[in-house]
Amino acid sequence: MGRWQPDSQGRLEQAALALYSERGFENTTVAEIAARAGLTERTFFRHFADKREVLFWGAPMLEGLMVSAVEAAPTTAAPIDAVAAALEATGPLLAERRDSARQRQRVIDANTDLRERELIKLASLATALAGALRRRGVGEPAATLTAEAGIAVFRVAFARWVSDPKSRDLPQLIRDSLGELQAVTAGR
Amino acid sequence: MGRWQPDSQGRLEQAALALYSERGFENTTVAEIAARAGLTERTFFRHFADKREVLFWGAPMLEGLMVSAVEAAPTTAAPIDAVAAALEATGPLLAERRDSARQRQRVIDANTDLRERELIKLASLATALAGALRRRGVGEPAATLTAEAGIAVFRVAFARWVSDPKSRDLPQLIRDSLGELQAVTAGR
DNA sequence: CCCGTAATGTCAGTGACTGACATCAGGGTA
DNA sequence: TACCCTGATGTCAGTCACTGACATTACGGG
Numbered sequence: 411m412g413r414w415q416p417d418s419q420g421r422l423e424q425a426a427l428a429l430y431s432e433r434g435f436e437n438t439t440v441a442e443i444a445a446r447a448g449l450t451e452r453t454f455f456r457h458f459a460d461k462r463e464v465l466f467w468g469a470p471m472l473e474g475l476m477v478s479a480v481e482a483a484p485t486t487a488a489p490i491d492a493v494a495a496a497l498e499a500t501g502p503l504l505a506e507r508r509d510s511a512r513q514r515q516r517v518i519d520a521n522t523d524l525r526e527r528e529l530i531k532l533a534s535l536a537t538a539l540a541g542a543l544r545r546r547g548v549g550e551p552a553a554t555l556t557a558e559a560g561i562a563v564f565r566v567a568f569a570r571w572v573s574d575p576k577s578r579d580l581p582q583l584i585r586d587s588l589g590e591l592q593a594v595t596a597g598r
Numbered sequence: 599m600g601r602w603q604p605d606s607q608g609r610l611e612q613a614a615l616a617l618y619s620e621r622g623f624e625n626t627t628v629a630e631i632a633a634r635a636g637l638t639e640r641t642f643f644r645h646f647a648d649k650r651e652v653l654f655w656g657a658p659m660l661e662g663l664m665v666s667a668v669e670a671a672p673t674t675a676a677p678i679d680a681v682a683a684a685l686e687a688t689g690p691l692l693a694e695r696r697d698s699a700r701q702r703q704r705v706i707d708a709n710t711d712l713r714e715r716e717l718i719k720l721a722s723l724a725t726a727l728a729g730a731l732r733r734r735g736v737g738e739p740a741a742t743l744t745a746e747a748g749i750a751v752f753r754v755a756f757a758r759w760v761s762d763p764k765s766r767d768l769p770q771l772i773r774d775s776l777g778e779l780q781a782v783t784a785g786r
Numbered sequence: 787c788c789c790g791t792a793a794t795g796t797c798a799g800t801g802a803c804t805g806a807c808a809t810c811a812g813g814g815t816a
Numbered sequence: 817t818a819c820c821c822t823g824a825t826g827t828c829a830g831t832c833a834c835t836g837a838c839a840t841t842a843c844g845g846g
Contacts, residue, residue, distance in 0.1 A: 414794070414841095439831090439833085440833070449794075450794075451833090451834090452795065452797095452834095453793080456793080456794080459834095460833075461833070461834090490782060490783055522718070525721075526714040526715065526718045527714065529714065529717040529721055530713060530717055551754045551758070554754055555754055555775065555778055555779045555782050556782045558750035558753065558754070559750060559779060559782070562747060566739045566742055566743055566746070570739070590740055590743055591743045591783060593740075594677060594678060594740050594743050594747070595747055595780050595783050596780070602824065627801065627802085628801080628802070628803085637826090638825075638826055639802090639803090640803095640828095641824080649802070649803090
């Protein structure tokens with residue numbers, strides 16, 4: 411048994427999600443989150459850079475997962491297919507957290523500041539994917555455009571997956587959305 | 599002559615851009631901006647919702663311009679072409695402000711909070727474009743995907759236009775980037 | 787049994803942002 | 817002319833996010 415209650419970070423994360431859900435992000439103070447987790451405000455800011463970051467703790471893991479998937483794609487795969495594989499690679503991880511993902515997304519969608527933070531995380535993801543593509547020999551601006559297009563596909567697919575309780579699984583929605591994007595960009 | 603010095607908003611905007619450029623966004627207080635404009639902090643917040651918003655005053659105008667361009671596109675135009683026309687429609691407006699656009703972009707790129715705000719403005723733009731497409735009869739998710747792809751193209755083209763002093767004009771860069779996106783999404 | 791250390795607590799401070807109320811100069815109106 | 821009315825600004829007090837400096841508190845090794 412540790413010196414203190416274990417998993418401070420996790421307790422803060424849970425307390426924050428609960429309070430943001432109950433009373434909204436703006437009506438929750440960091441002091442309240444910390445109190446609910448049995449800690450102080452100062453400790454909150456030692457674990458999370460700011461009040462928003464607590465909801466995006468998993469982003470670096472997702473980013474790492476996707477980058478690995480791009481690197482693992484066969485050398486012969488077209489850039490867009492390597493990115494598609496990366497997006498689909500998130501399926502299992504997200505599938506087992508669908509309920510909490512939905513709750514989290516409701517909180518984020520309800521607040522502009524949180525949506526800003528989500529957007530910059532996705533932008534960071536796109537940058538990372540573009541970097542992985544470049545390491546495969548893809549040039550610019552092809553790498554950036556492919557990554558950005560991939561993120562757009564992911565956004566659309568994820569939104570559907572989260573909002574519709576009866577939707578198909580995420581990888582399938584990703585494939586569908588990519589198909590739509592290809593149809594739509596093809597010109598006439 | 600009015601009761602007060604005219605164009606408080608414009609003076610605040612200029613003071614903010616100057617100070618953000620000189621000493622950086624984080625090292626500038628709102629009180630300093632207001633003092634430079636001959637006003638008080640409270641008045642700053644009557645004109646701008648927050649310290650970041652002062653740099654994004656023109657976003658609604660750009661959005662209106664693009665939406666109008668989508669609406670003005672011939673009914674026969676494919677969605678992606680209507681969006682391309684909207685992106686290119688910003689050319690003249692931005693061309694005559696290239697220097698200030700470059701200064702502004704340097705400031706934004708130097709600070710994460712400002713990049714967040716830029717991203718949500720672009721997301722708002724994408725939403726508006728998707729809405730305009732839907733009014734043309736484009737369904738979902740095609741409308742959203744087309745709009746998002748268009749914004750990705752714009753981002754890439756704009757970045758090149760701003761960073762390279764010798765680059766071609768923006769509409770040409772937009773056409774080039776769209777061509778690249780089409781090549782890259784085409785699959786094999 | 788002492789001591790270094792990592793996680794936490796305490797406290798004072800800065801600065802963004804807000805609400806309530808005061809001021810002040812024109813413009814219209816009696 | 818005297819009197820409101822109004823819109824833009826000023827003043828002031830307050831909340832809260834976030835930070836730096838320093839104190840505290842058990843472990844766990846030596």
